[in-house]
Amino acid sequence: MSLSPAEATRARIALQRFGLGPKPGVLERIGVDPAAALKAELDEPGVALIDDPELPTRKAAARLSQKSFEAAETIRLLELKARLKKHLRAEIGFVERLVVFWSNHFSMSINKDQTIRGTIGQLERDVIRKHVLGKFADMQRGVMQHPGMLRYLDNEESMGPKSEIGIAWGRGVNENLARELLELHTLGAGGGYSETDVTSMALLISGWSYVRGWEVGQDWADVPDGMSGQFYFRPKWHEPGPIAFMGKTYPAGGIEQGEQALLDISRNPATAQHIAFKLVRHFITDEPTPEMVDPVAAAFRDSDGDLKATTLALIALPAAWSAPFAKLRTPYELAVAQFRALGTLYVRDNMWAFTEPLRAMNNLPWERPAPDGYSDETYAWLDPDGMTIRLDTAMLAVDVFAEEFSGKPLNLGRALYGAALSRDTESALTWLTEKRIGLTVLFMSPEFQRR
Template identity: 40%
Template structure:
């Protein structure tokens, strides 16, 4: 009985906290799954997507800008480069494209070859990210990455620049801090060009700044509002409109370099010419005038605010445990966040060690991305970005493309519509047809559902008319769909 209980807990742990077992994982891991998950946290190792076509955010931004410039020249017609160079008093061969020197390599992206830069980079990033999910051990660090990437989301639907930068944003601003400090992740996110562009902070100008007095333009409050409402305090965190406006003033001048002065193109930069001067208070705490440091201090104070601890704890518990998480668990996670100064490794350990996390009832439904990756892990299907991206879009969770800055919904009700279930069934059927070879369906059930599998699911798989149907029934079973 004890062995059977441990085997069922292993399946529960890999589903609830990870991306589901692959054939052989349950036998390989063997030990108490809680120890395995805790060991992953203590190693503080978060996998990084890799691939020959991946670029840094700066390289990606420059490649996008260069392609935009080349397309603009093409629209201007023959001789455009010469005319532009003449206007600048330079030779045509010295014309800078996208802020880069002529003929300067942009990395593995060859301009003018194949699909546009945003599409090529988006597909390359998608394939690399999906591969990490499929190949991860427990998948716990990857699940945490997905959680934080949705918490601090950007959307590729904003335009070519965001489609180009979405993958680099996750690799550079999220993954390095998954087991680090919340304040460090918050600052990395808020300063990343993808977030600054997504929430229009490069358009925000202090009304009393030199540029504001000259241009007659003012604040854009988008980033400040979402930092308070979504990223830190939460909608019920006790802030008001005056706090939004004050934080927006503080982070004026936080922008992205579009030209290449001093090699800055594509990087975060602080432009004092746009910054609103003076001291500004958020939630009653005054932050002294001090350039970019003023914004950094404001974000640090928000990261340490008690409302932020509650908001993050509640959201984490809702994602992993239940839509209405147990209040005592939320209180415990809140205390851990506060006492550890936002140490996300300590918070992750507290979640894994919580008794409430190990109740056998599965209250959550896998999000479409989680379902797709778990299905790939089960069937051994090779990662090919275009059809998998189409599958995600069909299930309502296009990669890095939420409908708003609040990210994709994280409740069961949001994903159980008839259309949503039909889309999952289509994906399961397609994967079933492609799952040639490997373990027999009954053996596959033992490998990925094990002791957690119900008699009804076993019978349905055993009675299937074909291997393809059996695999599809396994993937659509309640034990596979829920976590």
């Protein structure tokens, strides 16, 4: 039996607001209880993981990426292709959306250094995906101790000014990683920390580094064999003595000082509020209210940062199922949705049809220059040039896959949205019998562009 308009709309919310976009026939399959379908995906064992023997281990990715730009770029393309395959195979793609959200939360740019270029996909695969439904503190620690993040925010040569090497070399701490940790990753701007706390956090993680390839085999470098590209705590670079941070004094020690501070930050109520606000803004509305944010923050706080519990609180919000489809899809979300709508599981080796439109719209994965990540607010993507490029993107996707698509655009629209397909779009598709034009109109429709 076909879904009613109200049922179809709720199913569309599950697929489009929380998922990667409908594939033909999925709306009808989940329409009886779309919220249960979202929960079922969260319960699926290993749902976020990618098992691909072509992809390098953490150790191999770090080692190879330091050898040459070409090696790092080869790894990046393999990782991006694996990511897209995972997007296309998911029925709803809720967990995949969460992976993209958290990867953007801990944003880095591959254009800074080839170490980042060759390891960023591995970080997403082995840290973000591993913990996306686990503990935030575990994800955060994994990111902070990854060579990509250490290099991106210049912590690999950060040393305490009173440390043995700091005194010998006349060097001090770099505050970049500490600052972005507090402002972007955890407490948020206005989260109760001071400039002194930024410096203290930098001291707590001084000596957190990784082994650069050129250090291996050098007696003076004092690094273990076989550790090229791996996280390495350098005790002679770490600030000695107790360190005061946000009202607490951390006794003199080594790596455990910084790790305990990270754990404490993850449990700070300001972190819960910051994470909850970002989740609501990403998935539901550009203007989150306290009534939306507070229950999600409470779930994060009460579960000790359990991200599955936090996610369940998000989809339990009344606004999750009642807010209008006001958010504009990012270019990345739009490109993935087009691939899914056309039913393709095939990803071309060079991925040109996927990456070039995103390059034109400045939304390529892992290439945001600033550490704040790509915006998910509508204003960032709603301008005349952006809409023109969206049209070009829709036409490019149609050109690439039109020969493989044998149906009618009207039938595809109905298969994707059922009774949630608007009368205006259905009427337009009824009259537009030319396949390429009809598909382009479908992809530019409000149903497809907004979530």
